[in-house]
Amino acid sequence: MADNPKRIDCDVLVVGGGINGAGIARDASGRGLRVLLCEKDDLAQHTSSASSKLIHGGLRYLEQYHFGLVRKALAEREVLLKSGPHIMHPLRFIMPHTAGQRPAWLIRMGLFLYDHLARRDFLPGSEALSLQGHPAGAPLQPRFARAFAYSDAWVDDARLVVLAAVDARERGANVLTRTRCTGLAREPQRWIATLQGPDGELRVHARCLVNAAGPWAAGFLGTATGKPGAARPLRLVKGSHIVLPRLFEHDSAYILQQPDGRIVFAIPYEGRFTLVGTTDIDYQGDLDRVAIDAAEIDYLCAAVNRAFAQPVAPNDVVWTYAGVRPLIGEEGATASSASRDYRLETNLDGAPLLSVFGGKVTTFRKLAEQAVDWIAPALGRRVPGWTDKACLPGGDLFGRQPSARSVLEFEAWTRTRQQQYAGLAPALVARYARAYGTRLGAMLGHRRSRADLGEEIVPGLFEVEADWLVKQEWAQTADDILWRRTKLGLHIPPGTERRLEIWLAARRGLPLPAA
CATH class of the missing domain: 3.50.50.60 (FAD/NAD(P)-binding domain)
Structure with missing residues (x-):
């Protein structure tokens, strides 16, 4: 065509x-x-860019007896991981537990179902943890003495x-x-x-x-x-997230039970940050202008403060996003329990x-x-x-067929790429590996040094990558690149996105954008 x-x-x-x-x-x-x-x-x-960035069965959906949905999602979890090991990776979840929350026997039963509703090829099963001396216990309040751990996965949605x-x-x-x-x-x-x-x-x-x-x-x-x-x-439900400076040093995530029966995730994000969400609120506003409100920020900060020793406040939030999920309407269901x-x-x-x-x-x-x-x-x-x-583009690390090896050996594969491109900063090559997988070679071509990458338009974004995103991935605006194709918007100084806007306008032969 x-x-x-x-x-x-x-x-x-x-x-x-x-x-x-x-x-x-x-x-x-x-x-x-x-x-x-x-x-x-x-x-x-x-x-689709405003999710919690998870590939998961939905542990909480077991309480609502949505066993078919959970089974279907769990079966897909490893299929997807194998197909896109660069943009997805396994993620261990920690559920701190204390008196007054869902009883331990109920959680154990739910986790047993979660482990066995669908086949697991390589993700470890659930377990009970003592938090004393455990890395997952260090950032939490002392009242949490035990926890449960289970496996799911993260995705760059x-x-x-x-x-x-x-x-x-x-x-x-x-x-x-x-x-x-x-x-x-x-x-x-x-x-x-x-x-x-x-x-x-x-x-x-x-x-x-x-x-x-x-x-x-x-x-x-x-x-x-x-x-x-x-x-x-459809039932339109707004889900909002906040991004905070990193709340903990390890690479597991937390699932936090709330007094209202809902759960909130705290997920390692972009190295220096923690992603916290989500809310579930019925929405009737403009679908093109969805945004978090002050009450949602307060709710998510309160969720963090119930669990972590270091308190946070709304002015600690470095970024927010919100999206509207179109859910199938159910009589009597709350926004958080709707299927x-x-x-x-x-x-x-x-x-x-x-x-x-x-x-x-x-x-x-x-x-x-x-x-x-x-x-x-x-x-x-x-x-x-x-x-x-079939692999997703860039996911064919060890051949055309999806494989558990690609998931389990992704870090080793990345180290090999860092050796191959030894003239580039290891952190930059690691980011390229995560974003582009095997296609980082097509993007970089014969470029082997920082000077080969062209102008650094904004910190961490070189011309070679920006040009690839425009040519190969439909990027047209600074937001397309900084917030969807990459997450560099979190890492650059405020105001520097205008440099990218000017570069994009020049590349496309358009008038310079207004200041």
């Missing part, structure tokens, strides 16, 4: 460039379908979306960011869609439409079917239509597989799923 003609014919038009849209575009492209994905903003700009989109493009998909679907007409055998992007209007003829618009999905379904309000409404499972709704009243409701990062691959299992036969193409045996 051409990059951006006035008209494109395709098999599948995917509307929405979050994790589910990118995952479906990837899976469908790999099955030989002609795919176009459009996203009105940047990839992962909204909900925004990079996961981008890499899924990269994989889709390399398998033939056309990915258009900052391109809004402004009109739809349905015929018996095709959809006629009008897209509005940076280069003007585009007409798309698609045999199938996928509505993966996340929080906007219910409204978009009404537009697609011509029946506004016909879709069962994180997904629902795929199909419609054959004309050309095929599939809408995605709900979901979570951990189950994106399975969701996409099930979606394309319906789409492909509907379009006359019966090709089995393939993504459970």
